[in-house]
Amino acid sequence: MTIASPSVSVKFPSIDHYVPAPEAPEELDYAELAIIDLAKLSTPSGKAELAAQVRDAMRQQGFFYVINHGYTPAQTERMFDVANVAFANVTDEEKQKYNGKMLETGSYQGYKLRQYWHIDAGVHDQVENYNVNRDVTKKEHPEALRALLPEIREFAKQSHFNVLHPILRLLAIGMELPEETFVNIHGYDAVGETYVRFMKYYPRSAEEEAQTNNVWLKGHTDFGSITILHSQPVAALQILSPDGKWRWIRHIPNALVINAGDALEYLSGGFYRGTIHRVVQPPPSQQGYTRLGLFYFVMPDDNVKLAPYLSPVNPVWVDRKFKDEDAPSMEVHRKGRTSAYGKSVLKKTDEKVEEEVINGVVIRHYN
Ligand SMILES: O=C(O)CCC(=O)C(=O)O
Numbered sequence: 575m576t577i578a579s580p581s582v583s584v585k586f587p588s589i590d591h592y593v594p595a596p597e598a599p600e601e602l603d604y605a606e607l608a609i610i611d612l613a614k615l616s617t618p619s620g621k622a623e624l625a626a627q628v629r630d631a632m633r634q635q636g637f638f639y640v641i642n643h644g645y646t647p648a649q650t651e652r653m654f655d656v657a658n659v660a661f662a663n664v665t666d667e668e669k670q671k672y673n674g675k676m677l678e679t680g681s682y683q684g685y686k687l688r689q690y691w692h693i694d695a696g697v698h699d700q701v702e703n704y705n706v707n708r709d710v711t712k713k714e715h716p717e718a719l720r721a722l723l724p725e726i727r728e729f730a731k732q733s734h735f736n737v738l739h740p741i742l743r744l745l746a747i748g749m750e751l752p753e754e755t756f757v758n759i760h761g762y763d764a765v766g767e768t769y770v771r772f773m774k775y776y777p778r779s780a781e782e783e784a785q786t787n788n789v790w791l792k793g794h795t796d797f798g799s800i801t802i803l804h805s806q807p808v809a810a811l812q813i814l815s816p817d818g819k820w821r822w823i824r825h826i827p828n829a830l831v832i833n834a835g836d837a838l839e840y841l842s843g844g845f846y847r848g849t850i851h852r853v854v855q856p857p858p859s860q861q862g863y864t865r866l867g868l869f870y871f872v873m874p875d876d877n878v879k880l881a882p883y884l885s886p887v888n889p890v891w892v893d894r895k896f897k898d899e900d901a902p903s904m905e906v907h908r909k910g911r912t913s914a915y916g917k918s919v920l921k922k923t924d925e926k927v928e929e930e931v932i933n934g935v936v937i938r939h940y941n
């Protein structure tokens with residue numbers, strides 16, 4: 575396949591095309607989210623407008639779409655094909671060989687195989703992940719992915735410089751902090767775990783659906799600063815709206831879906847919050863299909879202390895989680911959360927919420 579751009583024409587290795595399910599015709603209760611058009615960054619007034627829009631979207635809904643992010647529909651489609659190679663073209667033995675050691679190391683690289691996370695009532699997940707550090711040379715990869723590493727590296731770079739950094743600047747402006755405040759602690763070459771994730775959900779048995787109340791991935795907040803998700807057609811992601819209702823995320827072709835995680839909540843002193851979201855069984859028209867995900871999971875550099883940057887618009891962290899001097903570094907925070915996720919014994923606090931304490935902070939999971 576050849577993708578032509580004005581200056582270059584690059585030959586990519588030929589791989590199978592992944593065909594996702596058709597969009598769902600069902601009338602679902604979709605969340606109304608802002609659409610941030612990054613093309614507006616090209617003028618000062620457009621940038622000021624976006625900063626206000628991002629601030630309000632992040633504070634009110636915690637999720638928003640991004641369009642005009644620099645990837646064409648063809649490039650996005652190609653990256654989904656690349657993502658699928660990690661699952662469709664790698665043998666079970668090789669998947670075992672590149673299995674991540676999350677529990678032991680607190681690092682999330684390589685595969686997370688099916689059935690690793692506990693969901694509910696003894697039922698485990700039907701999700702495969704393959705995570706690649708933005709420095710694709712950090713680990714060895716399965717054979718089928720090796721020829722695709724240059725593309726994965728370009729995807730990470732594009733996500734970092736054309737999406738993440740502009741968004742971090744807008745978030746800083748929204749808090750009246752110096753524009754580079756968050757960019758400076760999200761270096762591309764710094765030590766840290768910001769990574770590309772491919773994720774494939776497989777259909778489950780009726781029994782598993784019944785036992786888990788159709789929940790595929792429990793309600794949670796992400797533990798990094800920002801999550802960048804490439805919109806895809808299978809409806810299943812839901813966010814917990816301010817009115818307490820779960821609402822579906824609508825597919826917008828070639829858009830990104832962006833949300834904040836706990837690290838940004840801590841760094842912003844609660845000005846921006848990690849929004850609770852979950853994944854559930856798709857509507858009837860899409861049941862029986864796999865669901866392929868493509869993400870860039872972002873974390874501040876490992877050595878960053880997650881203490882708040884306070885500012886004129888947010889002079890105090892109202893529901894402070896720890897004293898500044900006790901703030902965990904990103905490395906400590908991510909290792910604690912990565913080891914525990916889907917593995918720790920949770921304490922039920924009511925019908926819907928389960929809790930655990932990690933590094934002195936209460937972490938909640940929602941059913
Ligand atoms: O698959 C999705 O749409 C969301 C997955 C997710 O929330 C996560 O991996 O943290």
Ligand SMILES: [Fe+2]
Pocket residue numbers: 794795796851
């Ligand atoms: Fe998530």
